[in-house]
Amino acid sequence: MGILEVKDVGKRFGGLQALSDVNLSVKENSVHAIIGPNGAGKSTLLNCLVGKLIPDTGSVMFDGQSVLGRAPYEINQMGISRVFQTPEIFGDLTVLENMMIPCFAKRDGAFELNALSAVLKQNDILERAEHMLEEMNMADKRGMHAAALSRGDKRRLEIGMCLSQEPRLLLLDEPTAGMARADTNNTIDLLKQISEERDITIAIIEHDMHVVFSLANRITVLAQGTPLVEDDPQNIRGNPKVREAYLGESA
């Protein structure tokens, strides 16, 4: 049994069958990549995992509990964090504040008013947020408005925000899209390090094969809403079906 078990999930948008019969099992502490051409339904699948969409059929279990029917914030509290395909950050807030909010969420669980204590006196939170910024190499941008960051930096900030929650399952939707090569390599190193050091499972959607093959220990190929193959990286590389469906090389 994997930490995440997706069974027979299907999702329809009007006349479009975006997902059908998706079965996926993600092993605990693994890095599981989901690849596939544009429009294959990868993001839709993630949406079904975090409560943004409710699948028409099938079940999604995280650590033995169903996530279906729970609100997104409840699913996050179960230990699932997500980085979106288009960065979702607090644009009007500073980079440091962005990083502090998940730290608060982690500490308070759900809701603590804290209406009269000053933000700047929350030393434990500040420390954690600063530390995470250091780790993301963004400490020099701490006072900037998040909306003013470059696309790659926004994404790195979002990854940092998710990591600071110490999730058990991290879902990444094209985390390196729009990043400079150096930042991509930094991100790979960071994710690698985290997946080795911490008790964390990562599911990653990615088009950049360099990233996929440096990180993943298992790969699922999705095409037209259904998993085509699931295998170890070295086998995927040579699989003719994958080459045809995804890499577009007719063998």
Add this chain to the structure above:
Amino acid sequence: MFGLNKKDTSVLIIVAVMVMLAPFLLNPFPSASGLAQFNAGYPDLMQKFVIFGIFAIGFNILFGLTGYLSFGHAAFLGVGSYSCVWMFKLLGYNVLPGILLSIAVSGVFALLIGYVSLRRSGIYFSILTLAFAQMSYALAYSVLSNPKFNLTNGETGLQVYADDPQWFHNPDRLPDLPHLFGLSMRATYKLDLGAWEFQFNAGYYLCAVIMLACFYLAIRIFRSPFGMMLRAVKSNQQRMNYTGLNSRPYTLAAFVISGMYAGLAGGLLSAVDPLAGAERMQWTASGEVVLMTILGGAGTLIGPVLGAGFIKYFENIFSKINDYVLHSWFSFLPDGMEDAVVFLIHPFIGKGWHLTLGILFMLVVIFLPGGLVEGGQRLVNWIRGRKAKSSTAAHETNPAE
């Protein structure tokens, strides 16, 4: 100081000093001069400044921080006013129970309305709050005012009558008007200094002290983790949700707090003038506080107070200028020109002050989206920029020498 950082402390102190010295600051023109009508330092208007300042500060906690635009906050103002007058009727003229009850009742009211309205966001939220406020207005104006059950006294407005119980009222010792432990809210000390007359009014100072407390509380909320969460709600609710935070309790808490501020303002309106009418709940009153907040600068600390002062000043001062006054100003012009000038200005004064306000509001929103506060900041930056320029210019000449 007071758990605030240096900058906030100085803002608080500046506001406190200005509020305390308002009777001087707002009365710059000698009483006998023609400009005396621009003086705002009389009790009635000064009370409005601070009371509507409280209203706007509270509104800004909701709108400025979370971005939820309520079009129904006047309902809480009205509820507060009625509650306070009821305390006068039942207990007596001491303002303290009335003010406390107005905060409590409006808080409960805000909890109910907020609970329902916050199920939607954006324009739907605004419309829901507007609908609730108009319902409250209708209730106050007619439904809750019938011979069997008269809670609001309808069109006439709720006031204290001679046959009201007033259990703790002792007419021998206490004034027959709202008072604080015997100190009448109307008590005014007049200070004559040369050609000037300054008025120090008990009601004003009570409201002013309460406003400062409210302002202080608002700063604390702005700078707290709670305030940061509210800004996060405004910025990106999606990210909030996927960070494990349910935004509803935060927005509801902000809604209730701002409702209580409004109720307090309503209670104070009754405290300085013991009469509560349904028109306080009308949609125009709800719209006014939106204008105040945006005009001053939504989401800033001092903006709403400035906006409230600005609008109340215009309402009371511009509306008093009439053709007669205009003619006296422009009497130095030749007759035909005098008439022409008066004719041109006429639509903008007296009853037409709304026109002036509307134009000013448009100008501010178009050119200073951050409100009066942004205007002030730009002015400061411009002055600094000029200074910096002249000093760099001085430096640049040095190497050449």
